[in-house]
Amino acid sequence: RRAGRTGKAGRQGQARQQAGAQAASGRRRRRGAGQHTGERRRRTAYQQAVMGCASSSLTPEQKADKDKAKAMDQQIQQDRAYDEQLIKLLLLGAGESGKSTIFKQMRILYGEGFGDEARQQTGPVIISNLIGGTRTVLENCERLGNALTDEAAISAAKIVNDQTDDTVLNDEIANAIKTLWVDPQFQATFALRAKFQLFDCYGAFAKSLCKKYPDWGGPSWIPSVDDVMNARVRTSGIVEEKYVIDGVNFRMYDVGGQRNERKKWIHCFDGVTAIIFVGAISEYDQVLYEDKTQNRLVEAIELFDEICNSKWFVETSIILFLNKRDLFEEKFANAKIPLNVTGLPLFETWQDIDWDTTAREDAIAMAHRWIVEQFLKRRSNPDKEVYHHITCATDTQNVGTVFSACKDIILKANLKGSGFME
Secondary structure, three states, X not given: OHHHHHHHHHHHHHHHHHHHHHHHHHHHHHHHHHHHHHHHHHHHHHHHHHHHHHHHHOOHHHHHHHHHHHHHHHHHHHHHHHHHHOEEEEEEOOOOOXXXXXXXXXXXXXXXXXXXXXXXXXXXXXXXXXXXXXXXXHHHHOOOOOOOOOHHHHHHHHHHHOOOOOOOXXXXXXXXXXHHHOOHHHHHHHHOHHHOOOOOOHHHHHHHHXXXXXXXXXXXXXXXXXXXXXXOOOOOOEEEEEEEEOOEEEEEEEEOOOHHHHHHHHHHOOOOOEEEEEEEHHHOOOEOOOOOOOEHHHHHHHHHHHHHOOHXXXXXXXXXXXXXXXXXXXXXXXXXXXXXXOOOHHHHHOOOOOOOOOOHHHHHHHHHHHHHHHHHOOOOOOOOOEEEEEOOOOOHHHHXXXXXXXXXXXXXXHHHHOOOOO
């Protein structure tokens, strides 16, 4: 019995020891948890104190700089999102090809247009084109064997030659230009204008003056939209316009086309969605303003070769606008000036038209196809798509129709560039 009591007592003692150990362990865990909780609380309080001190230590200027930096970061993010959706169009081509006229048409079609004030501001440019053009024809009369002989015309020439391009038009100058415009020697020289440099708009402005002055060109005159389209100012540098077309952001760049302006083009090359290359098909018998030995159509084709095959534009959509359709028809189909009139190697493959057996429209279509072929065969990669259109940049409806046809091409190119299409 003593042994039984002893065993029972031993078991009870062990149980008490285990219970005591468990209680002690629980107390240690609670103390540890409390210590950890206290440490976390102390650490959090310390961090809050430090941050509070740092924040409270900023001067008003530092706070303003901090807010400005935050705003700049937000603006950068917004600009990046905008640029990812932006369609960037670049107008390229040789000088006098009609790039700036297409640029102005886009303003009419998709921008703010040309209100009375904007058109009135173009008036001095138009008068400058008119007076400057008249002087240019006069300078070439004697050189081309058409010296003025009529006394009235000679007196009128002196009046015009005494003016500067920024002269305000008055009755005396207007009457002098009218006298010259109907003079046979002056008209004979004007007919040979391909042999010297004369803006295309000159004839239209001279006719408007003769028919409508002072309603056209007088003190209260406001130029029409057509006048604005025809007005000519050589583009220098880079001109930019922004449009929203069918909910899509477009940015279009117009650049000077003369050779000395082309070195600036590279500044526009990055991120281009599509290039609209403009070539004037009516200039097949003319030479460059800056190089009297170079044919204008040859220059346009050689420049297209450079752009189409450039490393910058391997993946860029190219749209070819063969421009000045109206002037081409006047020269080729009305005046019957053959495409190969210059005898240059480029034109050796052209077959002369037999106008007795060929309809006018058929002859024009044949010439268009031949010119298109001269451009397209310059592609080093024959699989590269070049979308081409025959255009008249001064015709708003024509430009609108052509650009509408091009929009899908441009939008698809943008989706492809963004990785949404293959």
